[in-house]
Amino acid sequence: MSATTPKEIAREAVRLLAARRLPPTPDNFQAAYHEVAGTRPLQPFPLAQLRQIAQALPERTPAQVRFKALFNKAVSRHTWDDLEKVLTQHLAAAPAPASTPTAAAAPATPPAASPVTDGPAASGFGPSDFAPSAFAPDAAHAPPIAPEIAEQTARIIDIAQPLVAADDRRLHDMGEELVRYLRLPEHHPPTLRRMLADYAYRLSFGVEEQTGVREALLGLLRQVFEHIDAISPDNPWLRQQMQALVQAAQPPLSQRRLEDLQARVKDVIVKQAEAREQTVRAQELMRQTLATFLERLAQTAASIGQYHAEFEACAQALERAESLADMAPVVQEAIQTARAFAADTQRVADELTDLRDRANRAEAEVERLRAELDQMAELVTHDLLTGVLNRKGLASAIDRETRRAERTGTRVCIALLDVDDFKRLNDTLGHLAGDAALKHLADVARRSLRPQDTIGRYGGEEFIIVLPDTTPEEACGVVQRLQRDLSAHLFLQGEQKVLITFSAGVTELQHDEPVDAAIARADAAMYRAKRAGKNRVMAG
Structure with missing residues (x-):
């Protein structure tokens, strides 16, 4: 093999997966890694199967009861050495059948390891997996782990579980199993190293996924702020606030910074809601003013048409008049019509003046609101120039x-x-x-x-x-x-x-x-x- 270091082996394993068009799952990567390295992958400790075997062991004699207790203890400690010792001692103490006088002297060493694709090993574990050399060739020389270190490690895993294993059931189960094992009175160092390595390997994927989720959420938040900024070209105050929020959402983040960002977003929402409500009222006032103005113009046009008809009738009557006596009532009617026309004209002029004043007030209110929005940046919690707090x-x-x-x-x-x-x-x-x-x-x-x-x-x-x-x-x-x-x-x-x-x-x-x-x-x-x-x- 040309790959000699773990880094080179990992690189070759990735290339092998790509060449075979296999997804880079933990199991596929582990198999490819060991294939490139020329080693045999370690199999997980078959805890459930061994417990099932322990339950089936007979308890008819004191020796069987003692053997079952020792077997259960070895299984609970995840210790291949203890299992080998218990089985060897039990087989050595058991009387040999008459037909096989040499059975007691038979070696207790399991058969040689076979490839993972052969025999029962393909389903999870085989005879070779029960050999202590499969997991702990240096078990006799491994130093024991200090109880306080084991407890602190268990506490660290306990604390990290809700964060890193919330969406990964397998990682969660591995963490709980590791914590239980760490809190046993004694540990088998090679087994503990294997469990920690498996957990760390799985944890690396969980952390990578959590980091990706966090970066995606931050990117989505920045995209929302930038979109609001892009669709608000006529609102400089809002654009400035959105640009400041984009800067505030940049990593690294902390709980305090997120609380500050939340308060700032709330401040922007409240100020915008207040300004929008006042603007809607001002716009409604201007709409009513314009509607009234148009209505008065229509009434004025109708009145002018009516008075024009009355004056035209008076003019025709005057043309037909043959004496002053005939002209007097026509002149009197024309004077009354003129007075009514003047009164209506004055009333409309007064109403239009009032409408003009109301429109001016509404326009002034809109200008005030616009100026207030421009000055509102001074009322929020961040400095527009630097993006830090004001x-x-x-x-x-x-x-x-x-x-x-x-x-x-x-x-x-x-x-x-x-x-x-x-x-x-x-x-x-x-x-x-x-x-x-x-x-x-x-x-x-x-x-x-x-x-x-x-x-x-x-x-x-x-x-x-x-x-x-x-x-x-x-x-x-x-x-x-x-x-x-x-x-x-x-x-x-x-x-x-x-x-x-x-x-x-x-x-x-x-x-x-x-x-x-x-x-x-x-x-x-x-x-x-x-x-x-x-x-x-x-x-x-």
Whole structure:
């Protein structure tokens, strides 16, 4: 065989599966791997079958009862060595039949291993599978596992089962069987190694599938946000929020970050619902105004037609009049018609003026709502430029972590960061480059900070980091690591590489202390860091 290392053997096994057009299932891969390596695959311990055999063993004599008890003990321990010993001792102690005087002296060694495709081994296990050499050739020299290590391993598997084996019944059963075996008083090291290897092999597929599901769900979430962004070209506020949500849904994720993302989505939904309701009312008012206006125009047109007919009748009567006496009533009727026409015209003019005022008010309301939507970004919890929390979001995060620390008896620290020489950077490279530098710092911080840490933009070039379950010394270490990462990832402005540094003050939030007092203490420590030479972290 040209393949000698496990990596090369695995690569050849994959090629073999592809050449034979076999699906890469665990069983197919295992068979191909052993075929390439020239070894025999290990068979699973036939626990159910051996227990069935144990139940069928007779218990008519004390020797049979003792043998059955020893057999059951060996089966429960998954130990081929003990099974061999029990069978050998039992056969050696049993009287030989008269017709076969040499039967007791016959060797207890099982027949040689046969290929897995021959005989009973093809159905799961055969005579060769009961040989201790099939699983543990070095059983006599294997060191026993410490009880505390076995218990800790069992606890780890117990804790991980709901996460990694929720959708894999076989992995779940293997985990439970392994936990039960680990909690036995004694273990057979080769058997334990085999069970752990089988579980790890199956676990690798489960973890790979869970990772794929997680990435697919995140991709679907980002796709939804991007689709909403694409279909909202006339709503800049919503587009900005969707773009910020896309950034917030980028891995790595944590429970705190998901809670923050959920709160942000809820905030967007509530604000949009309020704005939509007010917009619908304004649009309904404008619709009613337009309908009334059209109705009044129709009435005015009808009135003008009626008055035109009356004036035409008066004109014809005047043409037929032969004296002043005949003309007087016609003139009187014309005057009354003119007065009625003037009154109707004034009434319509007043109504149209009122409608115009209502339309102006509705238009002003729509403009106000549009301006409110444009300004609503300031009311949500994230900064539109950098995608991190804004002051409102920081206040919520500090309040949430403070209450959590009170429940769990842990500590919370905050760090106030101020970019060094930011005014000079703006003056040299321009304000757009300054904005890009702030975004760069926020991006590096999201990658550098721990999953439980939260960063927000406090204002201008100042940022605050909330560090839960952290001592001031540990908090200083976290911020210093961010400084090193920022130095390792230079800010690119065109072809120019710019080193961005910051000075920081770190302090611990005290019980029942106003947040402003803690921020002021961190601010004082930050200014001490500035005076000490910048690009430093001071505790306060």
